[in-house]
Amino acid sequence: MNKDQFIKATGITPALADKWYQCIVDTMKEFGIDTPKRQAHFLAQIGTESNGFRSVQESLNYSVNGLQIFGSRLTEPQRQQLGRKPGELALSPARQEAIANIVYGGRYGNNQNGDGWKYRGRGLKQITFKDNYSACGKALNLDLVANPDLLLQDLNAARSAGWFWKDNNCNQFADAGDVKGLTRRINGGFNGLQDRIDRTNKAEAVLK
Template identity: 45%
Template sequence: MNIDFDMLRHIMPQAKDSDIQHYLPAIQTRLATFDINTPLRVAHFIAQIAHESGQFKYKVENLNYSARALRLVFGKYFQTDDIAEQYARNPEKIANVVYANRMGNGDIGSGDGWKYRGRGLIQLTGKENYRTCGNAIGLPLVEQPDGLANDPNAAVMTACYFWHSRHLNQYADQDDLKSITKRINGGYHGLEERAKFLNRAKQYLEIQGADV
């Protein structure tokens, strides 16, 4: 099916033209490889990456937290105001703490938390996930993690791989936005915005049915 600039502009009205153009060729060529090949599947996929990437604005995880935000979001790691103040507004130090010793990453001193922080349209995080995904799509993501931020092909293929590995086409076929969102987000964060993107996609693709 045809995915064009006007479609992405309609779904993501706040996206920059340059960002749409950055991703468009990869979206046009890569989705079908992962069987994202019907209007409903495409609508759900685009709706999710629109939300996850801030309408194509974000390519790398934003870890520029204030001390207060660190206490709220990562209280497990920053248990006092004094500790939080030591890390506030230092994304690299924050990443190396919160992502240490999990997802295949080494300890704080390894720097893996920062090196394998979230990147891509559906943010890939952690060395083991970079390795598994890279092996599946044939890209050296462990050796070249910044490729996910700089190469639109890598970003789109990684999002498609995530989608396929979680069997999300079957939920798209059922028009089940909540199940897709939970499998991507772990909960229902941003569900209302995801629904708006999905409804615009359905409108553009002339998919029949009530709004989400």
């Protein structure tokens, strides 16, 4: 995959391609994402996860209705209290932090006050939860538990996505063309499924 193919497969700007191309190529080589089909699915999934390669840190700037994505982890009064109201441009950092600590707290290693916010999604895949930061850090030889912001660095952001892909056997879904199964493995549900399908079709048309 050359840089021009990368631009066409992802639909990103040349400036973003300059930022990400080599990191992505190196990551795919390191983690066995080694066929056009696998590469197309990988680019599509991380494209959705990162809002088109524009974000490597989770935003919790949710509207009241948007917070329904977290289901029963937030009560209706909590959604009304913490969610973005009509006319508000963005939630304050304090309200975003409160959301993260409620919805991510008390599971997957997030046992201390503030762990939900500390270990919110980062990297092109949006690695989340202390247990995942720990496992990813061991694999990449980074102390992500002590310094989760290391995943905001370009190469680490890409490699963390590659690690997750390999560790969760995502190639099997890509090989089968199973976008729904792959989305569930990566996202835990089907959030953004149509966007993932559209991105996959676009990438496969370029990388075939």
